[in-house]
Amino acid sequence: MENKNVIAQSDELHKPEQSGTAVSGSVKRQLIILVCGTAVVVLFFLLPENTTWVREKVIGYWNDFVVQRKHLAVEERKAKRFTTEYTYSKEIANLVAAKGIKKDVLVLIPSAAYFKKYGLDYPVPEPITFYYFTNLKTVRTADSTAINANWYVTVHEKKIGIDSVISVTQLKDSITAFKKYD
């Protein structure tokens, strides 16, 4: 019953406006409500965590928008969002493509620690994410299918390279060597 009264009054407020002094009185009261509401919102956003939120999320994201609207290329947006996780993955995929092999490629990729040891900041994505980025199938040393890899990734002088697997023994040695960084 109480709620129905409030609903009725809420509707009352949204009927067409009266005229004359009633209007100016109503406008004055509306402005007072606006000032009070604004004061509550200002106080709310003065709370420490809220100040951070509005600065980083609302103002920060708005500033991002101003820049981003001029940079709409899909690849650029991916690189910006996924950073080196994406760019190094694409680099590996390009190396494979440059070899001209398209079928049945399975690349063994060492862990992020291996890349860090050799000076590259590459948070190696999971095989599904790598596949999503590049259309290239990869495998990690810990995966049971690692032994099926026919290519593997290495780093020399901060440059990523790929080598083909010549023999099972060589692949096993590589897996063992990479596992030190898992």
Add this chain to the structure above:
Amino acid sequence: MISFLVIFLLTVVQLLAGFGLLILFRIQLKPPLFLSLAVMLGIAVFSVVPFILQLLFIPITSITVFTSLLLVTLALNIKYKTGLQQTKEMFSGTHFRIRIYEAPFLVFIGIIIFVSAWRCFYFPPTPVDVTTGAEAIAEYTVREHTMLNSVFQLPQNGNSLKPPFITCLQVIYKFAGFPFGQIWLSSIVICFSIFLYHAVSASVHRIIACLLLIFLLAVPEMYAYTFMILYDYSNAVFFFLVVFFCIRYFKEQHLNELAFAGLLMGFAVYSRPETLLLCCGMLPLILVNAVKYKVGIKKMFAAASVFLLPSVLCYSVAVYVYIHYYLPVGYSIAAQVNKNIFDIKAALAIFAEASTSLIFSSQGIIYYGYFVFIFLAITVAHLVAKRQLNAAAKNYLYCILLVYLVYPFLCHVLPGATVDYTVKRAFLKLFPLMVLFIANISLVTGFSKWITRWELGENNEQL
């Protein structure tokens, strides 16, 4: 420009699909609530269509997908004559008016939502849960025309074994020309904000509705999920709608509204299967309501059935049938169950952890801001001042407690679910419910009435 046109067209079709469904369920609401709900409902319907194509092994191409979407929309609008009549009645006597005090807040809310929507459009989906699951599957569905695609040939981490709610929506939007999909999430966010604002405005003054919506949008974790496609935001929205329509049913006793709540619960379960637990948790509320109104055993059974059946059906098809009989990778929920399930001490420790680490800690403020404390302060003030709760507030409080208790319990039963991830995101469901709880307690509605009367220039002595 063409992107905007495509978004507009998709939204129109979603609106029509949802409209048809609302007419079939004879749901009557004010225009802003009706239209925003229709779009959200349309998105939910869309999320099922490619899944049905997959279940029938029909190749998922742009032609099959968009043809099916149009056919489903047409089929749902079988009662279009009734719909048109109802629309006329709905819009007659409707005054669209924005008050002076509303405008600046609505602009501010609009900016908050706009930057979220832009981010949603601009960046690709980033959470590992989707790049190793729904998004990767969607990308290869577009290329290979099946959801059972080459992604499943790679080492799995479990993320690809979820019902295809996100996958389907991503597929539709990718076919529509959006390489990152995701725009559907912004549609849900916008429509939900409109719905919530008007639902709150129905019981309190609009300045209070504006403030509550701003407080809700400023919940950091909740806001983050307005542009990160994961299951949790959509699931929170569907669950909120379930509670909203259940409470309408408790007031008005229209079984069609309970059946509609059941359908929404089905969508909630489809987006996150463990929501089935909440569905079961809602049953006591329905049964207590049936006893209160002395409806008899038959009607009580009918009410429980219409509410429960869609969820059970969705769970059976999207989880049991799809995972066991379609996906090439096996998964057993039974194998995930805690071996020490009766260890009460461990269960209590998880409850304590959920409260201390997620809410009553500095980390909790980083996750959820001050919203929980605002809710607690208003609730305590109300209980001290009024010493009672009305029926709607009691029901909302029950649902809040249900979410608060079920998810830590789930972590105990399934150790794969964790407080830091599962519960943290599941608690997003709490906040919209808290908003409606606040908007329904007499302390707030009384204050709201006072503002309304003062604004109308009525004699203060009457207050």
